[in-house]
Amino acid sequence: MKRIKSPQELEKLRKEIQAERDPNKSCIAICAGTGCLALGSDKIIAAFKKEIKKQGVDTAVTTIRETGCPGFCEQGPIVVIYPEEICYLRVTVKDVPEILSKTVVNKEVIERLVYKDPASGERIVKDSEIPFYRKQKRYVIGNNINIDPKSLEDYIATGGYAALAKVLNGMSPESVIEEIIKANLRGRGGGGFPAGWKWEATRKAKGEPKYLICNADEGDPGAFMDRALLEGSPHSVLEGMIIGAYAIGCGQGYIYVRNEYPLAVENATLALEKARSLGLLGDDILGSGFNFDIKINRGGGAFVCGESSALFASIEGRTGEPRAKYVHATDRGLYDKPTDLNNVETWANVPLIINKGADWYRTIGTENSKGTKIFALVGKINNTGLVEVPMGITLREIIYDIGGGIPHGRKFKAVQTGGPSGGCIPEQFLDMTVDFDELAKIGSMMGSGGMIVMDDHNCMVDVARYFLKFLEEESCGKCTPCREGVYQMRMILDKITEGKGTMEDLDTIEWMGQAIIDGSLCALGGTAPNPVLSTLKYFRHEYEAHIKDKKCPAGVCKALITYTIDPEKCTGCDVCARVCPTDAATGKKKEVYTIDQEKCIKCGACIEGCNFDAVIVS
Amino acid sequence: MEAKIQTIIDKYGADKGFLVPILQDVQKEFKYLPREALTHVSVYLGVPISRLFEVATFYKAFSLTPRGKHELSLCLGTACHVRGAPLIGDNIERTLGIKAGETSSDLEFTFETVNCLGACALGPILVVDGEYHGNISITKSNKILKKLGKKVQIDEEN
Numbered sequence A: 001m002k003r004i005k006s007p008q009e010l011e012k013l014r015k016e017i018q019a020e021r022d023p024n025k026s027c028i029a030i031c032a033g034t035g036c037l038a039l040g041s042d043k044i045i046a047a048f049k050k051e052i053k054k055q056g057v058d059t060a061v062t063t064i065r066e067t068g069c070p071g072f073c074e075q076g077p078i079v080v081i082y083p084e085e086i087c088y089l090r091v092t093v094k095d096v097p098e099i100l101s102k103t104v105v106n107k108e109v110i111e112r113l114v115y116k117d118p119a120s121g122e123r124i125v126k127d128s129e130i131p132f133y134r135k136q137k138r139y140v141i142g143n144n145i146n147i148d149p150k151s152l153e154d155y156i157a158t159g160g161y162a163a164l165a166k167v168l169n170g171m172s173p174e175s176v177i178e179e180i181i182k183a184n185l186r187g188r189g190g191g192g193f194p195a196g197w198k199w200e201a202t203r204k205a206k207g208e209p210k211y212l213i214c215n216a217d218e219g220d221p222g223a224f225m226d227r228a229l230l231e232g233s234p235h236s237v238l239e240g241m242i243i244g245a246y247a248i249g250c251g252q253g254y255i256y257v258r259n260e261y262p263l264a265v266e267n268a269t270l271a272l273e274k275a276r277s278l279g280l281l282g283d284d285i286l287g288s289g290f291n292f293d294i295k296i297n298r299g300g301g302a303f304v305c306g307e308s309s310a311l312f313a314s315i316e317g318r319t320g321e322p323r324a325k326y327v328h329a330t331d332r333g334l335y336d337k338p339t340d341l342n343n344v345e346t347w348a349n350v351p352l353i354i355n356k357g358a359d360w361y362r363t364i365g366t367e368n369s370k371g372t373k374i375f376a377l378v379g380k381i382n383n384t385g386l387v388e389v390p391m392g393i394t395l396r397e398i399i400y401d402i403g404g405g406i407p408h409g410r411k412f413k414a415v416q417t418g419g420p421s422g423g424c425i426p427e428q429f430l431d432m433t434v435d436f437d438e439l440a441k442i443g444s445m446m447g448s449g450g451m452i453v454m455d456d457h458n459c460m461v462d463v464a465r466y467f468l469k470f471l472e473e474e475s476c477g478k479c480t481p482c483r484e485g486v487y488q489m490r491m492i493l494d495k496i497t498e499g500k501g502t503m504e505d506l507d508t509i510e511w512m513g514q515a516i517i518d519g520s521l522c523a524l525g526g527t528a529p530n531p532v533l534s535t536l537k538y539f540r541h542e543y544e545a546h547i548k549d550k551k552c553p554a555g556v557c558k559a560l561i562t563y564t565i566d567p568e569k570c571t572g573c574d575v576c577a578r579v580c581p582t583d584a585a586t587g588k589k590k591e592v593y594t595i596d597q598e599k600c601i602k603c604g605a606c607i608e609g610c611n612f613d614a615v616i617v618s
Numbered sequence B: 001m002e003a004k005i006q007t008i009i010d011k012y013g014a015d016k017g018f019l020v021p022i023l024q025d026v027q028k029e030f031k032y033l034p035r036e037a038l039t040h041v042s043v044y045l046g047v048p049i050s051r052l053f054e055v056a057t058f059y060k061a062f063s064l065t066p067r068g069k070h071e072l073s074l075c076l077g078t079a080c081h082v083r084g085a086p087l088i089g090d091n092i093e094r095t096l097g098i099k100a101g102e103t104s105s106d107l108e109f110t111f112e113t114v115n116c117l118g119a120c121a122l123g124p125i126l127v128v129d130g131e132y133h134g135n136i137s138i139t140k141s142n143k144i145l146k147k148l149g150k151k152v153q154i155d156e157e158n
């Protein structure tokens, strides 16, 4: 495509692209995001290409679109046939010829591949009508299914870069900032700090050059919305950044992305090249005289590098050690220059606000938290995936109406939000509304949007220990409260999970946790005790069971459990003996088997193998 | 080796600010960071070798020891943890006879654990030589190990 030199030319190009596209033409959209690729969607794409040739389908009327993640990962690989919007779930290579001949060519729906409501058994054909999607408001991530992330034309055809054109076509930098402040866009990376204020502070700060950074480190284990956005709709992130750069008055931006996200790096790199060649990035953007470019920096696999000052150090080629925060990054950040750092999702909200206006944006959400938030709904939940919901929705709606509840009819125990800095929320708070302030009130936080659901087979002491172990490994080691404190707390939790804890240990954890919060240099240490303190607050009885009764009620902590076989349920099928790696499970076929406690290493193989739920963990 | 390293460094305009990406490329080339390579980087880039070791030991992505022919990474992120990843890790450690983070002495296997690969909905996740495997169970992990030539306890009749 030719370089475009004005906002008007962009609109012209958009009309041309749209005119070339026949809305009645069929399009097979297949998710090619990391999740569905892991489920084999690459093979499905290849199969479609092969079948199209084989069946002699006219490629002028049928195209394949390899999209980013549409969110319903549980039911992947996902294939949607347009214009009818027929949504097929859990598609396999074997289904491909049939989909092509029946649905694409003859517009017939294949019953077995469409969504089946688990309760009513009703079949639902359109994706927008599936309960998982119905309660969502997919303003930010919803475009993923409509575009091929590798295609700039797709993004432009769906209205892309219109917000940038609007900004460059007469909005002053100040009025852009005003709009973002008015929309009350709060940072989606964890803290919820108003983005507009940060932009303004960076704009007003003395010192040149100014920098702007997109934080795509997404270190919170269990969250993957930033990956899905950067991988599935990279241009929306770029567009947000370019608008931000114009408002702040900055010429160089960075995307700091995790090394673990190769596809996001690939798609973002390609997006930069394409945007540059079209004149949307680089010198004289859209002929406005405004210059701005972006570089990509890959992280090195260190959680702390998501923290602002550690992130700057990492971009500068040093080890990612945070510094004390008496100077703001907006004054002295990267290379000691004024720097604005925002999260991927924050940036992706910017074009939406500019296009639709702050007044519209303010109609979504609660008093102090506007807009939507994308959550990664994972763990023990039926419909795992990415959900974008308006702020102010209740946890119950997310977990039951959208998430479809807990699998295998088990009991909900807790939902963990806010990642390693957050807390575990018990059942009594399920009707609480979700926004930045409400979650903080009960000792958790919004964080980046991981929502890990746990059932009665998850041990809360084990979960708390897990987070401490994670943070102990990820602590950069610079300050003592975090480096030594988290380690000592983890040792105490080890003791408790081994049945060697005392009641005094619980007091020690509490005061020690407070000391770590008070004394740490950065928010990694400053929030590290949260998972422990929140589980201690809401699940104290589980800690006490480990200490007083030497029991793990959830059946997780190996030192406190035994495996036995239920003679009522055992059919003597021999599976446990065949899978047992230590020959602990023995018996005669068709008779009740037993487990030799001396040999049993509680590896879980027999539980997984047994088809009759006969292995009892107690 | 020297020439290869020079090419990598030149790609980044011999800019010290790009130390992390330079080391990432070096690691990609040799599958780990050989000592000799670090010496070359130090000379060409004009960065003290101590700084290189500081960076190389800080970031998880770097390895100072050779890697195995097959690389297995198991996700122990929160979502994978609550779905039983630790038991699978135990199983892999037991079968390979090495601990997470180690390489077998015959240089056949490297086993690592990572914190979230961004495919949490399909947890537990095991990445084998770059290929993602979702919803891993003990049985599935055994099948993968068997394919890679390991003797495992598999229920052959099922």
Ligand SMILES: Cc1cc2nc3c(=O)[nH]c(=O)nc-3n(C[C@H](O)[C@H](O)[C@H](O)COP(=O)(O)O)c2cc1C
Binding pocket: A186, A187, A188, A189, A190, A191, A192, A193, A195, A215, A216, A217, A218, A219, A220, A303, A304, A305, A306, A307, A308, A341, A342, A343, A344, A346, A448, A522, A523, A524
């Ligand atoms: C230990 C630690 C890790 C963090 N990791 C991330 C991260 O992975 N992604 C992110 O956007 N913010 C992360 N943050 C928050 C950032 O420091 C920063 O607040 C955020 O990127 C600002 O963007 P926002 O205002 O748009 O949310 C982390 C903070 C801490 C203390």
Ligand code: FES
Binding pocket: A221, A222, A223, B075, B076, B077, B078, B079, B080, B081, B115, B116, B117, B118, B119, B120, B121, B123, B124, B125
């Ligand atoms: S927690 Fe394992 S992939 Fe995210």
